[in-house]
Amino acid sequence: MIEQPIMVRIFDITKESPGVKTLFFKSKLNFEPGQFIMVWIPLLDEKPFTISYFQEELAGISVLKKGLFTNALHNMKKGDKLGIRGPYGRGFSIPKTLNSCVVGGGIGMASLATLTERLGNVTIVQGTKTASEIIYRERFKNMNICTEDGSIGFKGTTVDLFAELLKKQSFQRVYACGPEKMMYRIFELCNSRYIECEVSLDRYIKCGFGVCGQCDCSGQRICIDGPVFPSNELSNMKDFGKTLILKNGKRAYC
Numbered sequence: 241m242i243e244q245p246i247m248v249r250i251f252d253i254t255k256e257s258p259g260v261k262t263l264f265f266k267s268k269l270n271f272e273p274g275q276f277i278m279v280w281i282p283l284l285d286e287k288p289f290t291i292s293y294f295q296e297e298l299a300g301i302s303v304l305k306k307g308l309f310t311n312a313l314h315n316m317k318k319g320d321k322l323g324i325r326g327p328y329g330r331g332f333s334i335p336k337t338l339n340s341c342v343v344g345g346g347i348g349m350a351s352l353a354t355l356t357e358r359l360g361n362v363t364i365v366q367g368t369k370t371a372s373e374i375i376y377r378e379r380f381k382n383m384n385i386c387t388e389d390g391s392i393g394f395k396g397t398t399v400d401l402f403a404e405l406l407k408k409q410s411f412q413r414v415y416a417c418g419p420e421k422m423m424y425r426i427f428e429l430c431n432s433r434y435i436e437c438e439v440s441l442d443r444y445i446k447c448g449f450g451v452c453g454q455c456d457c458s459g460q461r462i463c464i465d466g467p468v469f470p471s472n473e474l475s476n477m478k479d480f481g482k483t484l485i486l487k488n489g490k491r492a493y494c
């Protein structure tokens with residue numbers, strides 16, 4: 241694990257959708273699917289991102305354009321430098337023999353991408369608001385796609401599509417990443433059918449290594465105890481699906 245940021249050069253950039261770019265850099269990170277790195281732009285900020293591609297010495301982060309930091313990442317060019325430290329946290333468990341399903345909502349699919357590759361034969365659900373937001377269509381050709389406006393695939397949310405799949409397929413383990421309300425409902429559906437579920441929680445992360453407490457969720461620090469949590473732990477986290485702590489320290493509803 242890299243404790244202090246090291247500077248890497250952007251080796252390549254690909255456009256995954258109008259709002260998502262993947263920035264590739266050369267790195268020998270010892271990375272497990274579901275872990276994250278802290279990305280530093282000097283004089284601006286440092287923020288958490290999942291490694292969404294990892295092949296030999298080339299790693300990539302897929303970035304959804306939102307605010308100041310992600311806009312700055314989108315404006316970067318090949319050869320520009322970034323600071324990275326990590327990887328941090330607990331990733332997904334990977335028992336290859338289980339019949340599994342991954343459910344990605346929006347940019348949540350980035351956290352599930354390397355897991356999906358590791359699992360190999362896995363059912364994939366990806367959902368977005370509209371067709372143009374779907375990512376990795378060439379990478380994962382067998383995805384079950386849904387959109388809220390019905391512009392491609394099943395019309396509805398990932399929860400709706402997952403519930404439909406459950407009528408005809410059974411799974412031993414389900415992995416989810418996306419908006420917290422979505423993950424909560426997937427977790428509930430899994431619980432009602434005794435299916436193991438793991439979700440990657442998203443909280444405001446400042447330090448990344450467990451000292452500041454900003455990313456607390458019911459006494460668990462997302463950055464080192466998570467970001468991935470299994471069903472049995474989620475069942476005891478009363479803030480899951482309900483409340484989070486904002487950047488300013490105030491509690492808010494998810």
Ligand SMILES: Cc1cc2nc3c(=O)[nH]c(=O)nc-3n(C[C@H](O)[C@H](O)[C@H](O)COP(=O)(O)OP(=O)(O)OC[C@H]3O[C@@H](n4cnc5c(N)ncnc54)[C@H](O)[C@@H]3O)c2cc1C
Nearest residue numbers: 276287288289290302303304307308309310350443444445
């Ligand atoms: C473990 C983890 C992995 C993540 N992986 C990815 C990824 O692979 N791709 C991706 O596009 N995004 C990822 N994110 C979210 C990403 O960190 C934020 O979208 C980004 O920091 C937004 O910064 P901004 O300045 O552009 O937007 P802002 O305007 O500052 O924030 C927009 C929203 O992004 C979230 N956010 C902002 N800062 C942080 C922070 N320090 N920690 C957590 N959330 C924050 C908040 O929900 C906020 O409302 C991940 C978050 C976590 C916790």
